[in-house]
Amino acid sequence: xxxxxxxxxxxxxxxxxxxxxxxxxxxxxxxxxxxxxxxxxxxxxxxxxxxxxxxxxxxxxxxxxxxxxxxxxxxxxxxxxxxxxxxxxxxxxxxxxxxxxxxxxxxxxxxxxxxxxxxxxxxxxxxxxxxxxxxxxxxxxxxxxxxxxxxxxxxxxxxxxxxxxxxxxxxxxxxxxxxxxxxxxxxxxxxxxxxxxxxxxxxxxxxxxxxxxxxxxxxxxxxxxxxxxxxxxxxxxxxxxxxxxxxxxxxxxxxxxxxxxxxxxxxxxxxxxxxxxxxxxxxxxxxxxxxxxxxxxxxxxxxxxxxxxxxxxxxxxxxxxxxxxxxxxxxxxxxxxxxxxxxxxxxxxxxxxxxxxxxxxxxxxxxxxxxxxxxxxxxxxxxxxxxxxxxxxxxxxxxxxxxxxxxxxxxxxxxxxxxxxxxxxxxxxxxxxxxxxxxxxxxxxxxxxxxxxxxxxxxxxxxxxxxxxxxxxxxxxxxxxxxxxxxxxxxxxxxxxxxxxxxxxxxxxxxx
Numbered sequence: 001x002x003x004x005x006x007x008x009x010x011x012x013x014x015x016x017x018x019x020x021x022x023x024x025x026x027x028x029x030x031x032x033x034x035x036x037x038x039x040x041x042x043x044x045x046x047x048x049x050x051x052x053x054x055x056x057x058x059x060x061x062x063x064x065x066x067x068x069x070x071x072x073x074x075x076x077x078x079x080x081x082x083x084x085x086x087x088x089x090x091x092x093x094x095x096x097x098x099x100x101x102x103x104x105x106x107x108x109x110x111x112x113x114x115x116x117x118x119x120x121x122x123x124x125x126x127x128x129x130x131x132x133x134x135x136x137x138x139x140x141x142x143x144x145x146x147x148x149x150x151x152x153x154x155x156x157x158x159x160x161x162x163x164x165x166x167x168x169x170x171x172x173x174x175x176x177x178x179x180x181x182x183x184x185x186x187x188x189x190x191x192x193x194x195x196x197x198x199x200x201x202x203x204x205x206x207x208x209x210x211x212x213x214x215x216x217x218x219x220x221x222x223x224x225x226x227x228x229x230x231x232x233x234x235x236x237x238x239x240x241x242x243x244x245x246x247x248x249x250x251x252x253x254x255x256x257x258x259x260x261x262x263x264x265x266x267x268x269x270x271x272x273x274x275x276x277x278x279x280x281x282x283x284x285x286x287x288x289x290x291x292x293x294x295x296x297x298x299x300x301x302x303x304x305x306x307x308x309x310x311x312x313x314x315x316x317x318x319x320x321x322x323x324x325x326x327x328x329x330x331x332x333x334x335x336x337x338x339x340x341x342x343x344x345x346x347x348x349x350x351x352x353x354x355x356x357x358x359x360x361x362x363x364x365x366x367x368x369x370x371x372x373x374x375x376x377x378x379x380x381x382x383x384x385x386x387x388x389x390x391x392x393x394x395x396x397x398x399x400x401x402x403x404x405x406x407x408x409x410x411x412x413x414x415x416x417x418x419x420x421x422x423x424x425x426x427x428x429x430x431x432x433x434x435x436x437x438x439x440x441x442x443x444x445x446x447x448x449x450x451x452x453x454x455x456x457x458x459x460x461x462x463x464x465x466x467x468x469x470x471x472x473x474x475x476x477x478x479x480x481x482x483x484x485x486x487x488x489x490x491x492x493x494x495x496x497x498x499x500x501x502x503x504x505x506x507x508x509x510x511x512x
Contacts, residue, residue, distance in 0.1 A: 004080070011076040020081035023322060024074035027083045027115075030329055032072075034118035035087065036064045038111060038194060040485050041214045042103075045206055051101040060098055061489040063091045084108050105204045109228040109316040110196040116325055117193060118215065120237060121478070123332040124186050128179055128471045130339035131244070135175030136464055137346050139457050142168035146450040149435050150265065150356035151365060161365045161438035164351045166448040169456050171251050176463045178244040183470055185236050192217035193227030199316060200224055214488075216481030228316040231309055234328050238302040241335050245298035248291065248342060255345065256288045263359070267350040287345055294338040301331035360435045364393045364403045369441055370432035378422045380415070388415050392429075403433035 011020055027035075043057045052060075064087070072090060074081035079089050091098055145164040152162035192212035195202060201224045208220040221227040258265035268285055276282035308324030367389045374385035391414045401407055408426030415422040422428065431437065442449045446456065 011080060016076045016081050021074040024081050024083050028069040031115045031119055032069060034115040036067055038114050039064050040489055041211050044488055052099045056099050058489055059096055060091055063094045105202050107198040109198045110193045112321055113193040113228050125475055128182055130336055131175055131179045132464060132468055134339050134343045135172045137343055138168045139172040139460055141346055143457055145351060146453050148353040149360045149439055151359050158363045161360050162448040163439055165453045169453055172460050174247045176460055179467050182240050185240050189233035190218040191221040193221050196224035196227030199228050214481055214485050216478040229314045231320055238305045238328055238331055241331055242299045242302035245295040245335060249295035252288050252292045259285050264355045265352050269348050291338050291341045294334045297334040298331050301327045361404050366432040366438055367393050373428045373432055380420045384418055388418055406430055
């Protein structure tokens with residue numbers, strides 16, 4: 001049975017090998033389950049419109065359930081290496097022929113757009129789980145180290161004393177924010193394109209509200225052209241994934257630096273370490289390089305996705321729907337892997353608090369505090385206090401002093417050179433350069449003070465629980481929708497779920 005009357009012959013060998021067969025394979029692996037779900041919803045609509053009886057619809061549904069990636073194959077002669085035609089062929093070869101109106105008033109355009117969006121939603125929900133796992137692990141590790149001092153860096157230079165808890169709670173916060181934004185993006189794109197046809201709508205009275213609900217969508221996309229032409233939903237998701245990949249890459253860069261021999265702040269178990277083939281003394285951590293490399297892939301895929309759409313006509317096209325769409329799938333895979341690796345790295349990392357403390361005590365990280373004390377306790381104008389504090393640090397380094405060996409007379413002499421008398425200069429220096437007190441002198445909300453960090457972690461925990469609950473609701477909606485479709489297709493289901501007048505009832509989101 002021919003699939004077209006417009007073209008004679010079959011696809012050429014090069015066209016099939018380079019384009020059609022690879023595309024077929026990709027869709028069979030990534031989209032086939034979603035295509036089957038769409039076909040079942042279409043069957044329910046054919047039933048509602050009186051074009052097939054329940055037994056006929058159930059028979060076709062049974063044939064559709066047999067479809068697996070291993071069952072159907074790209075065949076240029078039999079199905080033009082098109083998965084849509086291959087599915088038709090499989091159903092047609094069943095014990096009973098499909099009803100005459102099967103696939104009447106249908107297009108591959110909205111069918112494929114819907115399948116891609118269903119796959120995207122599924123990937124987003126799965127990725128959200130990885131985000132939440134990483135964020136919670138960062139928060140759990142932060143809770144272990146709220147009082148341990150470590151240097152904080154600006155411009156690659158030691159700047160102020162912080163704690164590993166303060167730093168890791170920042171990663172936790174960023175991850176929670178990403179999960180929230182992704183949830184918002186998910187809800188924004190949660191509109192079904194099914195029923196748009198090729199671009200201008202369809203001729204039969206398809207109930208788009210009902211079809212959207214049966215597929216677990218919040219609502220149908222209201223505009224037929226937008227349904228098939230737009231891939232703004234893909235750009236929105238790709239942008240969020242790329243945003244977080246950039247953040248994760250930056251945190252990973254710090255771990256790479258701190259695990260290096262020059263710092264030794266962070267260590268990882270041998271099971272996650274690598275060796276040098278030539279330098280036996282080396283113990284490398286390529287795990288971190290892999291995370292950062294995969295984050296680069298995520299950002300690159302987002303760029304490719306945008307460029308593949310840029311300059312194309314606003315209509316359905318292979319360039320947008322298939323060529324560009326592949327980048328989103330690759331992006332999901334790269335970020336899922338990066339999240340899993342990052343989770344493992346954080347869960348198994350050892351934070352060398354002894355080395356961190358030593359680094360704090362070897363530098364004058366309390367100079368900012370000293371300037372504050374000179375102003376607040378000695379009445380030195382702020383900018384002059386900054387000058388005095390900086391001059392003291394310079395002189396102390398020149399005299400081979402450390403922050404742990406304060407020189408009160410030196411500070412007093414420098415202050416007098418700038419026209420100010422400082423009472424008890426040794427006490428000011430001791431207060432300013434006390435490593436343990438350094439994290440407790442911060443009193444503003446969101447600071448590195450252990451109590452402030454604990455407050456942030458408690459708020460983040462509430463946030464993680466709230467966002468996780470929201471994602472579970474969306475998982476439930478998808479699961480309930482799939483179960484309802486199968487139940488309605490079962491032989492003997494009461495009228496396929498129709499309301500009087502032929503309009504289908506829509507199950508509210510989250511309702512069985």
